Amino acid sequence: MSQSERSFISTANLVTLHFDVQQVDDLCMPKYSGSMLRGAFGTALRRLTCVTDLPACRDCPLKVHCRFPRIFERPALMPASVQAVNPYVLHTPPPSTYHSGDVWHFKMSIMGDAIGDSTLIIRAWQQALAQGLGVRAPFQRARLLYVRLGETLLFDHSDIDNSDKNSGKIKALPVTHSQIDCHPSGTPASVDQLDLQFLTPFRHQQKGCIVNQAQVLDTATFLASLYNRIRLCQRHHSPDIPWRIGYEDYHAFKADILQLDMTADIRPANISRRSSRQQRKIHLHAMIGCIHLSDPDRSGALERLLPAFRLGEQLHIGKSTTLGLGQYKIMAYTPNA
Missing domain, CATH: 3.30.70.1900 (Alpha-Beta Plaits)
Known part of the structure; x- marks a missing residue:
């Protein structure tokens, strides 16, 4: 392998989104916040996609047509003998106390077909943060400010119509090639x-x-x-x-x-x-x-x-x-x- 070939690795169908968030309510970010963030995201994503409201995807007759298990519960679509892997990875922020107005950041890597669902994923995060974070109510509300892929701005909170908090333009991502330096x-x-x-x-x-x-x-x-x-x-x-x-x-x-x-x-x-x-x-x-x-x-x-x-x-x-x-x-x- 030449030096030029070693310098970059081609990773088709893998991208990492960068999220900038502003707190509305004070939030004590837990030491290991992945469970909290994943739970809020999953709740919002299910609210946007699920039509049966069944407690588990595995028993749902519509699961093969639903975007929720395709993104969030991929094992539910596979036989029990198959080792499935969800198409996302959370990169969590460090533990800290964020006061109203403070800005913090996290990342999410998404793979494969989930890249085509990036608009839905960003919308779910927008709603999850607006609903609030925490382990129990009352939840601490936040505002999604920006979402970036490298230098490309995918979401800008300034585009939101104040009369519709779920508005705002989101750029869709094609399934693509990327490189890791x-x-x-x-x-x-x-x-x-x-x-x-x-x-x-x-x-x-x-x-x-x-x-x-x-x-x-x-x-x-x-x-x-x-x-x-x-x-x-x-x-x-x-x-x-x-x-x-x-x-x-x-x-x-x-x-x-x-x-x-x-x-x-x-x-x-x-x-x-x-x-x-x-x-x-x-x-x-x-x-x-x-x-x-x-x-x-x-x-x-x-x-x-x-x-x-x-x-x-x-x-x-x-x-x-x-x-x-x-x-x-x-x-x-x-x-x-």
Whole structure:
């Protein structure tokens, strides 16, 4: 693979939308806000699309024609034996207290057919924020200001007619090709060391159990699971145009990971979320921290793995990614002299 081919990875049918939000009511953003945001979005999306009001999509006779499960509950459309993956990933904001008038940001990556439903997705977020955030009423209202895709402005709150809060022009997105820059500006072309800093907890299953102790985590297997995450998303949401990450199979991917020196500086981060469907709190075991990677033998393994790690910044890694879990960013490049 040439240097020019390594610099960018083509990701057909995958885009990341950037949302700017202004609080109307004071909001204490929880430490792990993905469940709250996903719940508000799902409620608004169901309100816009569902015509049967059944409690679950799997038993609905109209589910194959409905846009709600196609976007939000993809497993309901698949046989129980099929490992389905929803076409979206939430990138949550940091915990903070936002007062009336404060502006905050979050992102949402969407894939495949969901890109064609981007107008509906943005409208659902507009209504979800207007209805308000929080785990119980009274909810804290907010206002969607802008939605961007790169430099393209898809939604501008100034277009809204004050007599109709659900108005406002939204630009539709075609199913498209995009590129991820594997060497953003200011980072060296040669990679010998990097850190994966987790911004939200990750959940990883080993031998049928979720890992909740640092000493139990098989770091190499956890990182190698990113390959399966990428391929599962691509198979479901871009089956005709593969995402070329430089590896044809899992074994080659893991072999490169095993060439690295790995240090996992992680700790437990158990999460409590409220399920509106089950009307109870659910406790999730997870881990958070940083994984340090280096290639002391200069084998080129990190260089080859970098496209997949960059793609993982959008797709996340581990379980419960639709809740925003498994979100990380590549923190540092330190090429050896």
